[in-house]
Amino acid sequence: MLPTPGRPVPKPTLQMSTEQKTKPVSSEKVRSDSAASVRGKSRIVAVSLLLVITLVSGSVHAYLDGRFVDxxxxxxxxxxxxxxxxxxxxxxxxxxxxxxxxxxxxxxxxxxxxxxxxxxxxxxxxxxxxxxxxxxxxxxxxxxxxxxxxxxxxxxxxxxxxxxxxxxxxxxxxxxxxxxxxxxxxxxxxxxxxxxxxxxxxxxxxxxxxxxxxxxxxxxxxxxxxxxxxxxxxxxxxxxxxxxxx
Structure with missing residues (x-):
């Protein structure tokens, strides 16, 4: 289509799709973040479990040694x-x-x-x-x-x-x-x-x-x-x- 006489010719614009604007996240980074999250949760579980074991073993040892005595x-x-x-x-x-x-x-x-x-x-x-x-x-x-x-x-x-x-x-x-x-x-x-x-x-x-x-x-x-x-x-x-x- 030819431009209408007397009207300014619009400058062409370059439009990018959403997919083009967003930089793709690599699968390696996703795996790395997921592994870090798992490690963090594992540390919390391990520390909690160690604390429970320490408390229970101390109580058992005290009981076996007869410290709770009438x-x-x-x-x-x-x-x-x-x-x-x-x-x-x-x-x-x-x-x-x-x-x-x-x-x-x-x-x-x-x-x-x-x-x-x-x-x-x-x-x-x-x-x-x-x-x-x-x-x-x-x-x-x-x-x-x-x-x-x-x-x-x-x-x-x-x-x-x-x-x-x-x-x-x-x-x-x-x-x-x-x-x-x-x-x-x-x-x-x-x-x-x-x-x-x-x-x-x-x-x-x-x-x-x-x-x-x-x-x-x-x-x-x-x-x-x-x-x-x-x-x-x-x-x-x-x-x-x-x-x-x-």
Whole structure:
């Protein structure tokens, strides 16, 4: 079409489409931004999860160590331990000791006794210890650990032994030790735990769902006659222990 005479000829204009005006975003940048966003969210999730794990593990550890304790009840039970008889049957206490300082710091007992008894008939002596304390430390402190530092070593695997009374059937671990240097039999040792019921030769008492544990441990010298005098003592003493804790 020809321009009309007398009218100015319009200047041609260059128009660009929206697609032409907008610079396309590269796929690499989109992926980069998306990855950065994912990494940021992942960090938040990781930090939150770590915080939760820390809080939960701390609470579980405190519970297993028996830090949430009824102090009044623990005190009454500790008094019952100290009231155990010093003489019964053929057995008489000949001396009493305090729990070793290092052991006391480790076990944090609410109550404990360490006594030496002698049998008037056989002349045999037995060291008897009983403690009430937080489940965690009381459960993991065993003779296999403490007697190694006294020049003794287990001469075989421990085995469970039953002690029966009129009311209950108890169990205790029995273990023989030998002198590290001479290799000769040196000690008969028994130990067991209770949560307030029958004593047990337990594998993992730390995971019992109770605040505190009782533990008994006996050691008697090996006299070479094959007799476990500690087992004799515990058989005679167990009915009295039942009155203390059951």
């Amino acid at each position: 102090q009044e009840l623990a005190g009454r039970r500790a008094e019952a331990i100290t009231a155990l008889p010093t003489s019964f049957g053929d057995w008489t206490m000949i001396s009493e000791e305090q729990l070793d300082g290092a052991a006391s710091e480790l076990l944090r007992p609410h109550g404990s006794i360490v006594r030496n008894y002698r049998n008037s008939e056989s002349g045999a002596t037995v060291k008897f210890a009983m403690i009430l304390g937080p489940r965690g430390p009381v459960a993991v402190h065993t003779p296999e650990i403490c007697y190694r530092s006294t020049g003794n070593a287990p001469s075989g695997a421990r085995r469970a032994t039953e002690i029966k009374t009129e009311q209950h059937t108890h169990q205790a671990w029995t273990l023989e030790f030998k002198d590290k240097q001479s290799g000769e039999a040196s000690l008969h040792v028994l130990y067991a735990w209770s949560d307030g019921g029958a004593f047990a030769a337990a594998e993992q008492p730390r995971f019992w769902m109770v605040e505190n544990l009782y533990k008994i441990q006996l050691a008697s010298p090996s006299l070479g006659d094959g007799t476990n005098h500690g087992l004799q003592f515990l058989t005679d003493f167990m009915p009295l222990l039942e009155k203390c804790i059951l």
